[in-house]
Amino acid sequence: MFKNPLLLIALILTGLVAIWGIIDPAGLAHFSSTLTGVLFTSRAWFIMLSVSLLLILCIWLAISPYGKIKLGKDDDEPEFSTVSWLTMLFAAGMGVGLLFWGTAEPLSHFKVIRDYTDNFHAAEHALFVTNFHWGLHAWAIYAVTGLVMAYFSFRKGYPILVSSPIKAVFGQRTWTRSVGWLSDLLAIYAIAIGIGGSIAMGVFQIQSGVESLLGLHNSGLWLAAVIFAVLCLSYILPLMVDLSKGMATLSNTAMAIAGGLLIFVLLTGPTYYIMSAITGSIGDYFARVVPHGFKTYTFFDENVTNWFQSWTLTFMVWWFAWAPFVGVFIARISKGRTIREYLIGVILVPTFFSIFWFGVFSSVGFYGVLKLDAPILEVLKTNINDTTFFVLRHLPLSTLSIIATVLAAFLFVVTSVVSASFVLSMFAVGGDVNPPTRMKLIWGVILGALGLVMILSNSIDAVKSIIGLAALPFVFIVLLVAVCLLKALKSEEV
Amino acid sequence: MALENFIDTLLNLWVFAFIGILVWLYFKKESDTIKAESQERDIER
Numbered sequence: 001m002f003k004n005p006l007l008l009i010a011l012i013l014t015g016l017v018a019i020w021g022i023i024d025p026a027g028l029a030h031f032s033s034t035l036t037g038v039l040f041t042s043r044a045w046f047i048m049l050s051v052s053l054l055l056i057l058c059i060w061l062a063i064s065p066y067g068k069i070k071l072g073k074d075d076d077e078p079e080f081s082t083v084s085w086l087t088m089l090f091a092a093g094m095g096v097g098l099l100f101w102g103t104a105e106p107l108s109h110f111k112v113i114r115d116y117t118d119n120f121h122a123a124e125h126a127l128f129v130t131n132f133h134w135g136l137h138a139w140a141i142y143a144v145t146g147l148v149m150a151y152f153s154f155r156k157g158y159p160i161l162v163s164s165p166i167k168a169v170f171g172q173r174t175w176t177r178s179v180g181w182l183s184d185l186l187a188i189y190a191i192a193i194g195i196g197g198s199i200a201m202g203v204f205q206i207q208s209g210v211e212s213l214l215g216l217h218n219s220g221l222w223l224a225a226v227i228f229a230v231l232c233l234s235y236i237l238p239l240m241v242d243l244s245k246g247m248a249t250l251s252n253t254a255m256a257i258a259g260g261l262l263i264f265v266l267l268t269g270p271t272y273y274i275m276s277a278i279t280g281s282i283g284d285y286f287a288r289v290v291p292h293g294f295k296t297y298t299f300f301d302e303n304v305t306n307w308f309q310s311w312t313l314t315f316m317v318w319w320f321a322w323a324p325f326v327g328v329f330i331a332r333i334s335k336g337r338t339i340r341e342y343l344i345g346v347i348l349v350p351t352f353f354s355i356f357w358f359g360v361f362s363s364v365g366f367y368g369v370l371k372l373d374a375p376i377l378e379v380l381k382t383n384i385n386d387t388t389f390f391v392l393r394h395l396p397l398s399t400l401s402i403i404a405t406v407l408a409a410f411l412f413v414v415t416s417v418v419s420a421s422f423v424l425s426m427f428a429v430g431g432d433v434n435p436p437t438r439m440k441l442i443w444g445v446i447l448g449a450l451g452l453v454m455i456l457s458n459s460i461d462a463v464k465s466i467i468g469l470a471a472l473p474f475v476f477i478v479l480l481v482a483v484c485l486l487k488a489l490k491s492e493e494v
Numbered sequence: 495m496a497l498e499n500f501i502d503t504l505l506n507l508w509v510f511a512f513i514g515i516l517v518w519l520y521f522k523k524e525s526d527t528i529k530a531e532s533q534e535r536d537i538e539r
Contacts, residue, residue: 041502042501042506043506170524171524480516480519483516483519
C-alpha cells in the first residue's frame with residue numbers, strides 16, 4: 001500500500017497538519033488566518049470571477065446544444081428515478097452546516113450590515129447574502145466538478161479521478177502526469193481538511209445541544225472530547241464492514257429529521273412572517289444574484305472587507321474544498337442523465353431548498369430581534385454554537401426539537417466521514433471503486449485527527465481559515481478541468 | 495507596505511499566468527495520437 005507515493009504524501013501532508021494542530025492549535029490557527037488573509041486580499045477578484053464564470057458556464061451548457069449529451073452511453077438510462085435523484089441531491093447539500101448556520105449566519109451578517117443602513121434593509125440584505133453563499137454559485141462549483149467527473153468517467157471510460165480529464169484531453173505526457181498527480185493530491189488534501197472542519201462544526205453544535213438539554217454552561221473541552229470519542233466509535237464500524245444500505249438509511253433518517261425540524265419551526269414559529277420573508281427573498285435573490293457574484297466590496301472600509309473575506313470568500317473556497325467529494329457523489333448518482341437535466345437538477349433544486357431553509361431559520365431569528373427584542377445577538381456574540389438552540393428553546397416542545405437537532409447533526413457527521421473515507425481511499429488507489437478496508441480505516445483515523453485539531457482550536461473562525469487555506473489551490477484545478485470539459489465537448493457531434 | 499505590494503504582485507502574476515495557460519490550452523490543437531486514443535475509448539465504450 002505504501003508503494004503508492006500519492007497515498008504516502010497525502011497521508012504525510014494531512015498527518016503533519018494534524019500533528020501541528022494537536023501540539024500547537026493556536027499557532028496553526030494564527031498561521032492559517034494570516035496566510036488566508038494575504039491570499040484573500042490578493043485574490044478576492046479571482047475567486048469571485050471564477051465562481052461567477054462557473055455559474056455562467058453551467059447556464060450556457062444547460063441551454064446550448066451540448067445540453068442533449070448524455071452522461072453515459074447514448075442508450076444509457078438514469079439509474080435512479082428523478083424523485084430519488086433529487087432527494088439524494090438534497091442529502092448531499094444538506095449537511096451539518098445548514099443546521100449550524102441556519103439562524104447564526106443571517107444574524108451575523110445583520111450585525112455588520114446594520115451599521116450601514118436601517119435594521120429592516122439590513123435584515124433583507126443579510127438574508128440575501130446568506131442565500132448567495134448557499135445558492136446557485138455554491139452549487140455551480142459542485143455541478144461543474146461533478147459534471148467533469150461524470151462525463152469523463154461514464155462517457156469516456158476513465159476512472160473517477162480529478163486527474164482523468166487532464167490525461168484524457170491532453171494525453172499521457174510528463175506534464176499531464178505531473179499536473180494530474182498534483183490535482184489528485186490537492187483534491188485529497190482539500191477533502192480531508194474540509195471534512196475535519198465539518199467534524200468540528202458538528203461537535204460544537206452537538207456540544208451546545210447537550211449543554212442546553214442538561215442545563216450545563218461552558219462545559220469546555222471535556223464534553224467536546226466525549227462527543228468526539230462517541231463520534232469516532234460510531235463511524236469506525238461502518239468503515240470496517242460494507243454497510244452501504246445502512247449508511248443510506250442513516251443519511252435518509254438525518255434528512256427526514258432535518259425536514260421535520262424545518263416544518264416544525266415553520267408551523268410553530270411566526271408562520272406569516274416566515275412565508276412573507278421567503279417569498280420576498282426568492283424575488284430579491286433571483287433579481288440580484290448574478291451581478292452580486294462579481295461584487296468584491298473594493299471601495300468599502302476595512303470592517304466590510306474583513307466581513308467579506310471571513311464570510312463570502314471563505315464560503316466560496318469552502319465549496320471548492322468540498323467539490324471533489326460532493327462532485328464524486330453527484331457524478332455517481334447522475335449516470336444516464338443529459339447534461340441539461342443534470343445541471344438544472346443540481347443547481348436549481350438545492351438552491352430553492354436552501355432559500356426555504358434559511359428563510360425559515362433566519363426569519364425566526366429576525367422576528368426575535370426586530371419584534372420581540374430577544375437577546376439573540378448577544379448569544380451570537382458569546383456562543384455562536386448555541387444560536388440555533390436559543391431559537392428552539394423559545395418555541396414549543398423545545399426538548400424534543402433540540403434532541404432532534406443533536407441527532408441530525410450526529411448522523412450527518414457520521415455519514416459524511418464514512419463517505420469521505422470511501423472517496424479518499426478511492427482517489428488514493430487510482431479510482432478503484434472498491435478500496436481496501438485498511439485504507440478506509442486509515443483515512444477514518446486521519447479525518448478524526450483533523451477533526452480533533454479543529455476542535456482544539458475551539459473557534460469556528462479558526463476552522464474557517466484552516467479550511468480556506470487548504471481549499472484555495474483547488475480553485476485552479478476546477479478551472480483547469482472545466483477547460484478540459486469544454487475542449488472535449490468540441491469533438492462531440494450535437 | 496512595499497513587501498505587501500511585492501507579495502500581492504507575485505500572487506497576481508501567478509493568477510495572470512494561469513489564466514494565460516488556460517486560454518492557450520483551450521485553443522491548442524491536440525496531436526492526432528491523442529484524438530485517436532480518445533476515439534478508441536469511445537469505440538470501446
